[in-house]
Amino acid sequence: MGLFDTIYNRKNTRSVKWDLLKPIFQTDDVLPMWVADMDFKAPEAVNDALKARADHGIYGYTIVDEDVKSSVGNWIKNRHDWEVDQNWLSFSPGVVTSINMAIQAFTEPEEKVLIQTPVYTPFYSAINNHNRELVKNPLLKKDNYYHIDFNDFEEKLQQGVKLFILCSPHNPVGRVWTKEELEEMGRLCMKYDVLIVSDEIHADLVYPGVKHIPIATVSQEVADQTITCMSPSKTFNLAGLQASYIITPDKKKRDALNEHLGKQGHHILNMMGNTAMEAAYLQGAEWLDELRSVLQDNKDYVTKMLAEQTSELEVTKTEGTYLLWIDCSKLNMNSKELKKFMIEEARVGLNGGAEYGEEGETYMRMNIACPRQTLEEGVQRIINAVNNR
Incomplete structure (x- = not known):
């Protein structure tokens, strides 16, 4: 079998x-x-690594060291053609946690946050629970396939949106955005000074022959305007181990985000999540x-x-x-x-x-x-x- x-x-x-x-x-x-x-x-490499760690029998405070960061960087480079500096990395228990932290760190109550609907349910709660104003850019369906309504997207950004949560690949409609679509979203967010928080947890789960493109790779300017949230949890079925990371090329934004993660106590990984992430990225291809x-x-x-x-x-x-x-x-x-x-x-x-x-x-x-x-x-x-x- x-x-x-x-x-x-x-x-x-x-x-x-x-x-x-x-x-x-x-x-x-x-x-x-x-x-x-x-x-x-x-x-099996993940299960073996977890068993070996459990056999050690001591579960003290743990660090995300250079080996773990290197495994993350190499995976992203090999899978997504993105050279990620290890200094850009922050860690949190999950992508939903990271999105909530970004909303708190970079927006104020009653400021506007845009999403492309229909979309992953926690996006709604992350906005509403922090008393931000939810703005929708509904996706358009034509010939059984979803597209972005860019006229509506720009119109909504013009209304004072501060932050845009991108779902890429998109859950639940399954779109993997093209380079042209990503470039246009990036261009408009730059034009209206809107921060992009990109949920790319499904990045590895594209069908054969399809290429996921991180939005931060379309240009240096867009990279500096983007906070990318990724994790091995969907890819390797590790959600219960609570391990994810955030890629923030711009130092000022990274420092602000790290300060907020630290204040909330979400800046470290649990030992088993740490172990599983490294093993998956090293041996899971x-x-x-x-x-x-x-x-x-x-x-x-x-x-x-x-x-x-x-x-x-x-x-x-x-x-x-x-x-x-x-x-x-x-x-x-x-x-x-x-x-x-x-x-x-x-x-x-x-x-x-x-x-x-x-x-x-x-x-x-x-x-x-x-x-x-x-x-x-x-x-x-x-x-x-x-x-x-």
């Missing part, structure tokens, strides 16, 4: 995905294909390449099956992430009815599209990072439910 074919029992492991079914879906009788973690084991191939096959399977066996469901064209954005508008259900249908009739636990903004009212988000047997079961449940309506 292949590396990504084995089915592991994740119940009773304090798993958000598997052990919170009752509170989230009001039933245990759903197949969880929702929250963005994978049902695959991390690379082959594992990742195999994973990307598996995800491509999984995406193709879901897209083909839903197109051939239903007339109501359409998978949005995507280039990255292991999350599919499924258009369910032809079912003629509102978001509440749609979620109820997927739980009670299909018995599949998906994320309701409305969680990502009103633009997602008739969509569902599906996590396809699971063994094929699990995927086929989930897809067949959905097809049967739709066709038996």
